[in-house]
Amino acid sequence: xxxxxxxxxxxxxxxxxxxxxxxxxxxxxxxxxxxxxxxxxxxxxxxxxxxxxxxxxxxxxxxxxxxxxxxxxxxxxxxxxxxxxxxxxxxxxxxxxxxxxxxxxxxxxxxxxxxxxxxxxxxxxxxxxxxxxxxxxxxxxxxxxxxxxxxxxxxxxxxxxxxxxxxxxxxxxxxxxxxxxxxxxxxxxxxxxxxxxxxxxxxxxxxxxxxxxxxxxxxxxxxxxxxxxxxxxxxxxxxxxxxxxxxxxxxxxxxxxxxxxxxxxxxxxxxxxxxxxxxxxxxxxxxxxxxxxxxxxxxxxxxxxxxxxxxxxxxxxxxxxxxxxxxxxxxxxxxxxxxxxxxxxxxxxxxxxxxxxxxxxxxxxxxxxxxxxxxxxxxxxxxxxxxxxxxxxxxxxxxxxxxxxxx
Amino acid sequence: xxxxxxxxxxxxxxxxxxxxxxxxxxxxxxxxxxxxxxxxxxxxxxxxxxxxxxxxxxxxxxxxxxxxxxxxxxxxxxxxxxxxxxxxxxxxxxxxxxxxxxxxxxxxxxxxxxxxxxxxxxxxxxxxxxxxxxxxxxxxxxxxxxxxxxxxxxxxxxxxxxxxxxxxxxxxxxxxxxxxxxxxxxxxxxxxxxxxxxxxxxxxxxxxxxxxxxxxxxxxxxxxxxxxxxxxxxxxxxxxxxxxxxxxxxxxxxxxxxxxxxxxxxxxxxxxxxxxxxxxxxxxxxxxxxxxxxxxxxxxxxxxxxxxxxxxxxxxxxxxxxxxxxxxxxxxxxxxxxxxxxxxxxxxxxxxxxxxxxxxxxxxxxxxxxxxxxxxxxxxxxxxxxxxxxxxxxxxxxxxxxxxxxxxxxxxxxxxxxxxxxxxxxxxxxxxxxxxx
Numbered sequence: 051x052x053x054x055x056x057x058x059x060x061x062x063x064x065x066x067x068x069x070x071x072x073x074x075x076x077x078x079x080x081x082x083x084x085x086x087x088x089x090x091x092x093x094x095x096x097x098x099x100x101x102x103x104x105x106x107x108x109x110x111x112x113x114x115x116x117x118x119x120x121x122x123x124x125x126x127x128x129x130x131x132x133x134x135x136x137x138x139x140x141x142x143x144x145x146x147x148x149x150x151x152x153x154x155x156x157x158x159x160x161x162x163x164x165x166x167x168x169x170x171x172x173x174x175x176x177x178x179x180x181x182x183x184x185x186x187x188x189x190x191x192x193x194x195x196x197x198x199x200x201x202x203x204x205x206x207x208x209x210x211x212x213x214x215x216x217x218x219x220x221x222x223x224x225x226x227x228x229x230x231x232x233x234x235x236x237x238x239x240x241x242x243x244x245x246x247x248x249x250x251x252x253x254x255x256x257x258x259x260x261x262x263x264x265x266x267x268x269x270x271x272x273x274x275x276x277x278x279x280x281x282x283x284x285x286x287x288x289x290x291x292x293x294x295x296x297x298x299x300x301x302x303x304x305x306x307x308x309x310x311x312x313x314x315x316x317x318x319x320x321x322x323x324x325x326x327x328x329x330x331x332x333x334x335x336x337x338x339x340x341x342x343x344x345x346x347x348x349x350x351x352x353x354x355x356x357x358x359x360x361x362x363x364x365x366x367x368x369x370x371x372x373x374x375x376x377x378x379x380x381x382x383x384x385x386x387x388x389x390x391x392x393x394x395x396x397x398x399x400x401x402x403x404x405x406x407x408x409x410x411x412x413x414x415x416x417x418x419x420x421x422x423x424x425x426x427x428x429x430x431x432x433x434x435x436x437x438x439x440x441x442x443x444x445x446x447x448x449x450x451x452x453x454x455x456x457x
Numbered sequence: 458x459x460x461x462x463x464x465x466x467x468x469x470x471x472x473x474x475x476x477x478x479x480x481x482x483x484x485x486x487x488x489x490x491x492x493x494x495x496x497x498x499x500x501x502x503x504x505x506x507x508x509x510x511x512x513x514x515x516x517x518x519x520x521x522x523x524x525x526x527x528x529x530x531x532x533x534x535x536x537x538x539x540x541x542x543x544x545x546x547x548x549x550x551x552x553x554x555x556x557x558x559x560x561x562x563x564x565x566x567x568x569x570x571x572x573x574x575x576x577x578x579x580x581x582x583x584x585x586x587x588x589x590x591x592x593x594x595x596x597x598x599x600x601x602x603x604x605x606x607x608x609x610x611x612x613x614x615x616x617x618x619x620x621x622x623x624x625x626x627x628x629x630x631x632x633x634x635x636x637x638x639x640x641x642x643x644x645x646x647x648x649x650x651x652x653x654x655x656x657x658x659x660x661x662x663x664x665x666x667x668x669x670x671x672x673x674x675x676x677x678x679x680x681x682x683x684x685x686x687x688x689x690x691x692x693x694x695x696x697x698x699x700x701x702x703x704x705x706x707x708x709x710x711x712x713x714x715x716x717x718x719x720x721x722x723x724x725x726x727x728x729x730x731x732x733x734x735x736x737x738x739x740x741x742x743x744x745x746x747x748x749x750x751x752x753x754x755x756x757x758x759x760x761x762x763x764x765x766x767x768x769x770x771x772x773x774x775x776x777x778x779x780x781x782x783x784x785x786x787x788x789x790x791x792x793x794x795x796x797x798x799x800x801x802x803x804x805x806x807x808x809x810x811x812x813x814x815x816x817x818x819x820x821x822x823x824x825x826x827x828x829x830x831x832x833x834x835x836x837x838x839x840x841x842x843x844x845x846x847x848x849x850x851x852x853x854x855x856x857x858x859x860x861x862x863x864x865x866x867x868x869x870x871x872x873x874x875x876x877x878x879x880x881x882x883x884x885x886x887x888x889x890x891x892x893x894x
Contacts (some may be wrong), residue, residue: 086552191835194785226502240712242710243712244709244712246711247705247708248708250701250705251702251705254698254701254702254705256696257701258695258698258699261691261694261695261698262695264691264694265688265691265692265695267691268687268688268691271684271687272681272684272685272688273682275677275681275684276681277647278677278680279674279678280675281679282670282673282677285863286859286861286862286863286866289862289863289866289867291868292866292870293866293869293870296873343830355585359863363657364730386866406890410483415492415773424715424716427714427716427894428719428891428892431723431894432888432891434890435884435885435887435888435891436884438880438884438886439880439881439884439885439888442875442876442877442878442880442881442884443881445873445877446874446877446878446881449873449874449877450874452870453871453874455868
């Protein structure tokens with residue numbers, strides 16, 4: 051199953067190995083690579099595209115291999131479509147549009163590489179998801195040529211209908227959900243706490259990187275003072291140069307360690323900061339679906355009350371103004387209300403299904419998400435701890451040799 | 458008795474019947490014997506045990522708080538039947554140490570006198586306060602002062618000094634004794650001479666080189682110490698931030714089920730890692746102090762070089778003076794004026810001197826020449842003596858420096874190894890905890 055010739059980053063290799071252990075991935079049948087960033091310059095703009103290479107045995111795909119080029123906007127589009135279609139499934143986050151702090155240029159090498167890795171992870175997560183990976187939009191994203199994709203994108207619900215949905219969602223969120231099941235409240239509380247913790251870890255780790263870099267800067271100045279001193283000494287020259295050598299070695303190892311931290315732990319923590327936001331949004335959307343259902347139920351109850359009430363004087367007066375027979379007016383009104391009630395009942399049935407489906411989808415994905423969160427964070431921290439052990443071991447061996455040789 | 462022991466019988470000094478009081482007595486009575494001892498340390502254990510705060514009035518009658526240090530001495534041979542008697546002790550403050558050192562500098566100008574530890578904490582990193590009352594600083598100063606005394610006690614010349622001995626053994630009246638030696642006047646003229654500007658024509662090349670070396674050493678070691686302090690500061694930061702992991706892991710573990718235990722214990726290891734830097738940096742401070750001692754030694758080296766220049770200059774001046782007197786005599790005898798002189802001109806203007814006048818002048822000059830020759834001989838001997846004794850001490854210093862610094866550098870490397878070992882252990886522990894997540 052595992053295609054050894056595919057270039058993968060060590061991080062995703064670990065994740066893929068991890069998924070090999072899950073029952074789901076016994077059937078891993080889509081392998082995706084994101085690589086080869088290239089700059090494109092047009093009259094209007096400059097942007098980067100990435101090569102997306104897909105190998106698959108799935109029957110829905112016409113071919114077994116696809117190679118396309120995609121830009122960040124395309125990934126954003128895909129994510130949007132997936133979330134629209136499956137509003138309570140947990141879609142892995144995309145790297146951010148811009149890096150606010152640090153004023154990193156969009157075309158800086160490190161930035162591009164970090165983004166590439168995150169995009170690679172995003173697509174592979176989608177590919178591993180039992181429901182999301184079957185999405186038609188996903189298939190098109192992986193296989194369509196650039197112009198085909200542009201055409202495809204133009205189809206689908208227009209701008210106005212999406213606006214309508216957003217307005218409804220806002221209205222529902224203002225109203226709020228009244229009877230949220232306990233388990234979702236528990237999840238929400240967890241997500242709040244998790245969001246705080248992962249945010250703190252992200253900050254702490256970035257602070258460590260900063261401190262290590264500053265330490266490294268000073269070390270780089272420190273070694274040479276011993277070398278300078280050795281120039282004035284005879285008996286001590288060798289020892290002084292020995293110490294200078296040790297410090298130089300420490301510099302080298304520290305540089306590597308900082309690099310590892312930046313490549314391995316920082317991106318993962320950052321991803322999960324984004325995940326926390328995704329989870330919050332998913333919970334909100336679930337709440338909104340339930341809120342809509344509840345709202346419709348309330349409307350139905352009101353209508354029923356209306357229908358069962360005696361004809362109001364106002365209705366009678368109105369009817370007679372129109373020249374209607376009061377008996378007839380009441381009858382017509384009853385019929386009208388009955389019709390509306392039937393419509394509402396149908397809508398409510400559909401909404402009830404929708405709520406049930408949304409809840410089940412979320413419940414299922416929640417377990418999945420927790421497992422992959424544990425896997426990702428465990429492996430990132432493990433890797434960091436291993437690298438730190440390695441750092442001290444290498445430095446230790448070097449000093450030891452130096453002591454026996456020159457000190 | 459002590460009178461019988463000569464330099465060949467140093468081993469006999471370990472006379473178990475001697476108490477410290479008798480010791481003192483012997484010193485006072487037989488100053489001659491002192492010269493035969495090569496090292497006071499063979500006779501006596503010296504330590505600076507404690508530090509205490511005192512309050513008192515200073516020279517301008519204002520209240521001040523100062524620290525005093527306890528000097529304890531005990532004869533090396535004092536262990537009788539396994540019982541170690543209590544040491545003799547007295548209290549001294551830093552200014553008294555300074556006074557002792559100034560006295561020794563003036564009295565033994567050919568000796569590279571060991572430096573005192575810092576008066577104020579100069580090259581610090583943020584954790585250490587520059588406050589003289591800070592307990593860590595006081596502790597390090599205590600160690601430095603003990604080291605200073607041990608250096609003096611192991612110096613072949615200085616260890617025999619009476620003032621030094623009294624400093625160690627008699628609290629009252631020592632200061633007066635020092636001033637009675639009249640060293641203050643010498644100290645003042647020495648200071649003046651040190652700061653005077655003069656040009657030496659033929660200094661001993663070795664001293665010139667030594668002066669350059671001590672300048673280089675001072676520059677290079679101060680820079681090293683400054684950067685080291687910055688490195689220590691940064692390292693502290695790195696370790697301490699890891700403590701934040703401890704806190705967050707602990708909080709996070711509360712909301713996780715499967716990962717809870719692993720996170721909790723990993724958090725403890727992160728806390729331990731953050732705390733470990735305190736000991737590490739304290740040890741390194743000791744290393745820095747070893748380097749600092751030699752940084753301060755450069756001043757003593759320069760002082761000896763300067764003294765050589767001074768004696769050499771005085772010799773050259775005396776020789777120059779003698780030469781000019783001889784020349785004047787020659788001119789007087791031969792009647793020729795080779796060099797322009799006011800006397801010559803006036804004699805031309807106002808007529809030649811009488812034969813008696815010339816004779817008188819000649820006699821004076823001959824007297825002066827005789828005195829001058831004595832002076833030159835004296836200065837020559839003085840200069841040679843100085844060069845010989847100073848260079849002996851300098852060679853001794855160089856050996857000591859190479860030994861001490863080699864040891865310091867090796868111990869620094871070992872400190873790094875120890876830090877690595879701690880790091881390996883802690884991160885291996887953390888790794889195991891992460892594995893359990």
